[in-house]
Amino acid sequence: MPTVTNMNIQLDPDxxxxxxxxxxxxxxxxxxxDLQALLKPLGxxxxxxxxxxxxxxxxxxxMICNYAETDGGPGPVAISPTTSPETAKQLLETYQQPSYQQLRQSMGVTHHWIVLLGPDLLHDSNEMLEETCDWRVNNDPHPECSIISLVYD
Incomplete structure (x- = not known):
């Protein structure tokens, strides 16, 4: 898989x-x-x-999905999964850079979620839905980039 820009990590296929x-x-x-045309001028x-x-x-x-399908959803959301809290923080910093903000705007993406998963990947769609609902309730205004953690202490 190709590497993430400005970072020495890869998007894990799993x-x-x-x-x-x-x-x-x-x-x-x-x-x-379309993606090539959007990415190339931004480097x-x-x-x-x-x-x-x-x-x-x-x-x-x-993936990019449309959370506007649910009541009160934030609209199109880019999702970047990781199992590393450190990588999640690095991704958050990277995705807050102006070039990524411009890319999201060009793609019509309103939010970018870095989803922090446990190493065993024993999560289900209900957990994801619950956490994103909590994000909507607990974050007003909604930050453009956020870490959504499915890892519980």
Whole structure:
């Protein structure tokens, strides 16, 4: 898999698959041509792949889905999974940079969630839904980038 821009980590294929399996809302599809056109001028295009999934993975995004389908949802959300709290913090810093903010705006993405998962990936879609509902209730105004933790102490 391609590496995340400005970071020496990769989007783990198992975590990307978990995201696609357990985030139950329909993904928003972008063509690879559109993604390349958006990423290249921002200096974020790190792959020559023609796969939209690989292009998103090159910037650490497993999927983009529309949380506006649920009552009070925040709209289109990019999701980046990780099992490392340190990586989650690094991703949050990276995704708050102006180039990523501009990219989200260009893609019509209103929020970017870094989803912190336990190493065993024994989470289900209900946990994800509960945490995102808590995020909506407890964060007003809603931050553009957030860590959504499914790891409990």
């Amino acid at each position: 975590l990307a698959q978990w995201t696609r399996d357990y985030v139950t809302l329909k993904p928003i599809q972008h063509s690879s041509e 974020l295009l790190e792959t020559t792949s023609s796969s939209a999934d690989d292009i998103l993975a090159s910037i650490g995004i497993a």
